[in-house]
Amino acid sequence: MAFGFTKEPQMKLIRQNQLLVLALATALSGPAALADSHGGDSTDARLRAAITGEHRSAEKRARDAYRNPYETLTFFGLREDMTVLEINATGGWYTEIIAPVVADSGKYFATMWAPDTSEWAKGAYNALEELIDADRELYGDAEVVSISGDNFRPIEPGSADLVLTFRNIHNWMTSGSIHDMLEMMYVSAKPGGHLGIVEHRGNPLIRQDPRAESGYVNEGYTIKLAEEAGWQLVATSDINNNPMDDKDYEKRVWRLPPTLRYLALEGWPEVDEAQRIRSLAIGESDRFTLLFVKPTG
Numbered sequence: 001m002a003f004g005f006t007k008e009p010q011m012k013l014i015r016q017n018q019l020l021v022l023a024l025a026t027a028l029s030g031p032a033a034l035a036d037s038h039g040g041d042s043t044d045a046r047l048r049a050a051i052t053g054e055h056r057s058a059e060k061r062a063r064d065a066y067r068n069p070y071e072t073l074t075f076f077g078l079r080e081d082m083t084v085l086e087i088n089a090t091g092g093w094y095t096e097i098i099a100p101v102v103a104d105s106g107k108y109f110a111t112m113w114a115p116d117t118s119e120w121a122k123g124a125y126n127a128l129e130e131l132i133d134a135d136r137e138l139y140g141d142a143e144v145v146s147i148s149g150d151n152f153r154p155i156e157p158g159s160a161d162l163v164l165t166f167r168n169i170h171n172w173m174t175s176g177s178i179h180d181m182l183e184m185m186y187v188s189a190k191p192g193g194h195l196g197i198v199e200h201r202g203n204p205l206i207r208q209d210p211r212a213e214s215g216y217v218n219e220g221y222t223i224k225l226a227e228e229a230g231w232q233l234v235a236t237s238d239i240n241n242n243p244m245d246d247k248d249y250e251k252r253v254w255r256l257p258p259t260l261r262y263l264a265l266e267g268w269p270e271v272d273e274a275q276r277i278r279s280l281a282i283g284e285s286d287r288f289t290l291l292f293v294k295p296t297g
Contacts, residue, residue: 066284076196103140215253245286
């Protein structure tokens with residue numbers, strides 16, 4: 001089977017004067033290196049098989065061109081024997097890829113807001129559980145675990161090798177829970193464990209709205225928040241960049257696919273045809289991709 005990937009992960013180490021020792025340690029013992037020395041070929045095969053698997057709908061596959069799951073998860077160092085914690089896995093898009101990779105020798109946890117939080121939370125939680133339970137042969141012992149205002153310890157502290165979150169930072173900023181969420185992810189990770197973040201990239205020339213109501217978040221602002229929670233930045237990647245995104249803060253990030261809506265004073269109206277054409281030409285949002293590590297000392 002041939003694979004037509006056109007992008008390769010482009011890692012760049014940053015802050016060399018401050019993080020050279022950390023970067024070298026990661027190169028020798030971090031997720032990517034461990035994948036090479038402990039079943040890297042097997043992980044790669046499982047990842048490719050999960051992405052191309054028939055269990056994924058055509059609608060979800062269509063988003064691969066923007067979400068770049070192979071390149072993104074390879075950059076984050078996904079390995080088949082890892083304990084992986086995905087935060088807010090609504091819809092199960094990445095669940096259908098990650099859980100099969102770790103089903104035999106690792107463990108996948110997906111957090112969702114507790115079902116009693118709201119009717120929306122109940123529906124989203126149940127839908128994800130149903131997706132996993134429908135094919136235990138594929139997903140193994142993957143679990144959906146709840147979080148709530150009173151429970152920010154969804155798994156045993158210090159047990160996750162890799163914590164992942166995709167396009168959730170802006171939501172937590174809007175709700176005022178960003179610090180709690182970053183702290184929860186930090187506590188959940190093992191010393192030496194990693195955090196991978198993908199988020200809609202804001203315009204660095206525009207001062208960051210602390211509530212991120214446009215849906216866009218500045219990359220430097222996210223790094224600052226994560227470092228305040230104890231994480232140390234290891235590398236960044238251009239995998240999920242989209243220079244076509246004009247970052248129209250007024251119509252917000254949701255004017256773009258797959259949502260194709262914009263936020264107006266009267267609510268969430270459907271976009272007109274001209275706006276739809278412009279949005280489809282842009283594609284999904286420009287996104288930054290960050291890899292952090294939890295210090296061992």
